[in-house]
Amino acid sequence: MKAxxxxxxxxxxxxxxxxxxxxTPGQGEVLIGVKAAGVNFPDTLIIQGKYQFKPDxxxxxxxxxxxEVLEVGEGVSHVKPGDRAMALMTWGGYAEKAVVPGMGxxxxxxxxPFNExxxxxxxxxxxxxxxxxxGRLQEGETLLVLGAAGGVGLAAVQLGRLMGARVIAAASSQAKLDLCAEHGANELINYxxxxxxxxxxxxxxxxxxADVIFDPVGGDAFDQxxxxxxxxxxxLVVGFASGRIPEAAANRLLLKGCSVIGVFWGKFVQVDARTNMANFMQLIQWYNQGRFRPVISRTYPLARAADALNDMLARKATGKLVLETGA
Known part of the structure; x- marks a missing residue:
């Protein structure tokens, strides 16, 4: 295969x-014939040795x-060969075939569509x-989303509105803010x-x-x-796209009665697979009802993965970037 x-x-x-x-899949694993692979900020880190996981x-x-599911290992029963499926792993997705944990x-x-x-x-x-x-986001609360036009930020805008929040989208250009408005943002901030x-x-x-703040940016924005x-x-501490990992002043937490909460979804999938699957059932229900769609801003052939990653590093991406294998 190509990879x-x-x-x-x-x-x-x-x-x-x-x-x-x-x-080849082992026990509890699934072999996927990859049609498309999502491009995400952690991918730019793992290739530089800057991610929390460092594969051999x-x-x-x-x-x-x-x-498409090609093969399932022992102990996997919720999918079978021939099924169309989406899947998660920590690495291994930029290839024509990928082995993934069955729980993912x-x-x-x-x-x-496969690209969505x-x-x-x-x-x-x-x-x-x-x-x-x-975040325990409640209907009627105000949600501030930083980096709101990126893949994870735009998803937060969409789901925040679906959960009944008033959404303030913060991004770095008017074009990005216009995209946020199209997908449900109530208020817009060009920072x-x-x-x-x-x-x-x-x-x-x-x-x-704001009652809840979704922060995949870190750095100076976190401080503010x-x-x-x-x-x-x-x-909500989601990531550090700005490059600087900030520190929270304890006196501010005391005076605001507020919480700084880490979001490590990869670990959550491992320790509470049942709740994670319930989350996905809710997402799929909303998708089937036409209440949101993933925003795919650009697709690239697999061979041009470097171009996609460089576009992400240059912050040219709005919504999601996707690689297509042609397989």
Missing amino acids: ILCTQHGLPESLEYADADDP MPFSPGGEVAG VVPMPPDM AAGFPLVYGTVIHALKQR TEGEPLKEQVKALTDGNG CLSCINWDGRL
């Missing part, structure tokens, strides 16, 4: 498009795929867990113009601040969020 291989840590240009051995080389990056395989809705399915599991799985289990982010949030909330969070607010 994108990381043979040394480095930037996307160091990746190789090469032949690789077909993988050579390896393929890629944490989510969609395709979800049957696809019959009419869902490849952009579905990681971002929407992360977001519904963040907003529901970690590269005008007053600082914290002042704009306070102005939109009568000085109270501690100044514009409501009493009993929940600041």
